[in-house]
Every structure is written in structure tokens, then in C-alpha cells.
Amino acid sequence: DEELKQNMEEKFSQIQRDCEKLSFVSGSLQKDSQQKKKAIEMLVQSLEKLQMEKADEQDMLAAMDVKADKAALGSHVDCSQFEENLEQLDERFQELQSQISGQKQQWNKVQQQFSDAMEEKLDRLELKVFRKRLEYSWSRNMEHLEKKLMDDSAAGTKKQLPVPFTCLSCDRMLTMQLPGQ
Numbered sequence: 001d002e003e004l005k006q007n008m009e010e011k012f013s014q015i016q017r018d019c020e021k022l023s024f025v026s027g028s029l030q031k032d033s034q035q036k037k038k039a040i041e042m043l044v045q046s047l048e049k050l051q052m053e054k055a056d057e058q059d060m061l062a063a064m065d066v067k068a069d070k071a072a073l074g075s076h077v078d079c080s081q082f083e084e085n086l087e088q089l090d091e092r093f094q095e096l097q098s099q100i101s102g103q104k105q106q107w108n109k110v111q112q113q114f115s116d117a118m119e120e121k122l123d124r125l126e127l128k129v130f131r132k133r134l135e136y137s138w139s140r141n142m143e144h145l146e147k148k149l150m151d152d153s154a155a156g157t158k159k160q161l162p163v164p165f166t167c168l169s170c171d172r173m174l175t176m177q178l179p180g181q
Helices: 002-053 057-066 070-075 079-120 124-151
Strands: none
């Protein structure tokens, strides 16, 4: 009997431990179940919201057909805007023309001033006379120089020696007779 009792107690304690384990596992399963239930409820709510907010596919296709093609719309120009741009362009061209004509007048004025200044300078005939005079003076000076060089073509030149001679060693004054005097 004793053995049976002990055996029974062991089985009872084993069943008790298994029961505790089962209660712990069932508790965590219940928590997981509650969390998943909340997540499912949130998904259902967002699905209902999306269904309410979603656009009907056929309505979308019809609206896209009605909408204008952006490429075709880009090729069209508004007439009033086009005319306004042309007016601005015309104004700019007129401004440029006035600036160019002003510059042309300024250029003509500068050119006239330059011409007047040139006329105030020596006349070309006066320059020719001056040039001839310079050439004549130049040639005369050249002839005179050549004549001097030709005349001095001797082996030696006769120069007058200074009259008071001095001795080279003592610097005493000497009087000497020059040959040919």
C-alpha cells in the first residue's frame, strides 16, 4: 500500500506540475489571442475606412478619359498671352533701334571731330615743303662730312704744338725751335 501511495503521490505531483505548465501556457495563449484579436479589429476598421474612401475604378477611368491630354494642352497657346508677348518684343526692338541710332549719331559726331582736328593740323603741302627742306639740309651736311673725310686722307696731319714745352722728367719750361719754322 505504501508503494502505491507513494506512486500515487508522485503521479499527483507530476500532474500538478503539468497543470501549472498548462495554466501558464494557456495564459500566454490567451494574451496572444487578445493581441491578435485587437490587431484583427484594427485591420477590419482600416479596411472599412479604405472601402469607404476608395474611388470606383470605372469612375476613375471615365474621369481620365474626360481629362485633357497635357501634351496636347501644352501645344496650344493663349492668344492674349501671345499678343502681349509680341507687344513686349516690339517694344524691346524699338528700344534697341533707338540705342543703335543714338550710337550711330555719336559715332558720326566723333568722326566729324576727328576730321576737323585733322584739318587743323599741318596741310600736306606744308609737310612736303618741310620734308624737302630737311632732305636738302641732310644731304648738304652729308656732303660736308664726306669732304672733310676726303681731305684728311693723308698719312699724318700737321698740328700746331703748344708753344711752351715742358721737360718730361722735371716739368721745366723749354723753348725749342720747331722744324720748318
